[in-house]
Amino acid sequence: MKIFLILLFLTTIIQAKDKDLRLESTIYYALIKELTHSQRPKIYLADNVLSIQKFSSRFNLVKNCENANIIIVTHIKNIDSECKDKILFGTKYQTLDNKSVVGAFFWQKGRPNILFYQTRLTKYGIQLSKHFTKYIDNEK
């Protein structure tokens, strides 16, 4: 319920400027929070993610991937080898080609999509709440 109120609050305070980026940041926050079970998750950006960088107050952005709870990635090649065991979350559908990426938030077919793979979540011992069931798929 608390999460709902936070999301509701965040949604209602959205200003006209950069509304899309603010919303994108809000969605990332909801997803990362669900994956890390942390109110202020430590995240490492392997690539630029403008929305998170611009509206970063809810995140604890770390400069070293080893200190992060989760890594947000667009290009897998940008992740240091010592951090490849961290929870990886993608910004593009193609990032899901890498089996270490548990899920992704991306644009495809003209609409924003959220997708998690159950086997990968299980591998990291992540149990998503029922609200996210519709976004979980079984890997082929």
Added chain:
Amino acid sequence: MHRFLLLFVYLLSSLLYSQDIDNLLRLYKSESELSKKTKDENAGSLVIFTRDDLERMQVESLKDVLKSTRYFRYFENRLGDPDLLNADPTAYSSKSIKIYLNNTELFLPVLGTGIALFGNMDMDFIDHVEIYEGFPSFEYAIEPALLIIKLYTKTPQKDAGSRVKFLVANHNSNKENVYTSDVTDNDIAYFIYANHSDNIQDSYKLSDETLKRNSHTNHFYASLEKNDYKLELNMLQKRQNSFLGELPSSVPKESTHEYSYINASLSHKFLADKSLSFQLSYLTNYGKATVEYTTPTPFTHYSKKEQDGLGNVLTFITKKEFTFDSNSLILGLQYRHKYFNFDNVKYDNIKDTTQQAYNTEDIYSLFLEESLFLTQNDLIGIAIMSQYYDRNKNMKNEAPLQLRLSYIKSLKKLTSKTFLSRQEFIPEPYMTAATHVGNPNLNPEIYNSIIQEFRYETQRILSKLILSYTEIDNFLLADATGVIQNSKNDTNTYAASLELEYHFREKDKFEVRAETLNLLGTSANIDATHINYIFRMLNSISKFDIFNEIIINTGYSDVENGYDYSAGVKYALNPDLHLSVKGENIFNKGLKRKYLYSINPTTQYISVPVIEQKFMLSLEYLF
């Protein structure tokens, strides 16, 4: 009891939370509409058809948008080409309406506009449409314009994936297209689109001949982007029946027109703030028109006419924006080289030796546009563009000057926009260089106009009142022999539009507009008072998108009044599969254009619907 209450609260919060993620995604999709990024309310009086509008309206062709543009209506000339300002029997009249695909102008160098070829083009690769009325910012046009139609393509960043679409309509009309796009691991973004369409319309029996308005089109578009470089390729091939042909005195046995159009452009943005940009664009187009008559035509005395046309255009544009605390300045330089050859004409298989007055035109344009914030809510815009038209052979050169002054006052919900402009339209080659009917002595048309827009916006309501007045000197009109002449007296237009857009429930929208345009000229042919009403409703209920539109038009010269009721339903079988039905001009009561087909011994007209009654069924699949 407490356990039940807790369970109820838990279930409710679960439901709300789940819905909230969905709502956030929906809101995010809506706020990410590309039109919100590209539109420039300060650039002119603007009408936007967002992606959501285009999808829910089931816009298949650009004419679906142009038929309800403020003050302008979709018309075709007697050859079946889109010509919004058509004044039959003048061959073409819409030279001042410009059309852009992203930042590249689509146009035929002979006509000075691309509307004739692209005015009814397929729209399946288009994300949204912006229509700037009046004289918009010089940033948008290399040559002066009354109306600028900007088409923005879908982007690989948002439309990664592929889509196929099939459409069938009455008379076996059909359309098939596919697009695929992605951003690769190397950050190369590409978009590829291909379309084929057959538009079959009613045929008309007249003077023992059968007149047709069918067209067959192949269209290809591709873009490639990396690091602020963008390469675009746009190719169109069209074969159509040219309906009545160009002569107002005879009915043809057969008339066809073939077009091919290829355009490539490269653009780049320099500097960290991307304030310096350039664009290089090249286009080549070829056209072949053939018309045959059963008996030799009166006055011109031939039975068959064949004409080839070739045009090549090179355009270079560079712009630099300087941004200061309370003002910004844009300095732009544009160069365009046009080559056009349309004097390759054969009458009854014998080549006509008459040559066109000139075949190249170099246009140099330099513009300066200053935007100055007097306060946070007051913006003044001053723009000046100096041009030079350099023509070969003995054709006179021209040095027009374009001026624009704007003042925008923004209060919390109310905005006032005032635009004052003076623009000089240099007559296009089809008016000046054409053999037999061209008039190389034409003077530029001069348009002086003022547009005042009041805009009131709340979360649910957008209303506008737009008033405008234009004085036109040297207005161009065809005389009795078909030769274009400058009118000796002023021509004036008064226009007013009152509009309301009301958003209700989650995604429903109701639009109403009443508009009038009063055209007063020295010639009885052009005096007219157009009065139009537009009602449009877009509803989304469950998996259905429903569209209803009524356009009522009155007062056009040589046009029978009418109303066009169009409606459609789109059903999402799942997020990737959509089935749509749509009816256009459902009651067949839309505008009917009168075309002259005989002038001796009496003038006689044939009347045909501008937009025919049409029923369509389409299926699209995303993967």
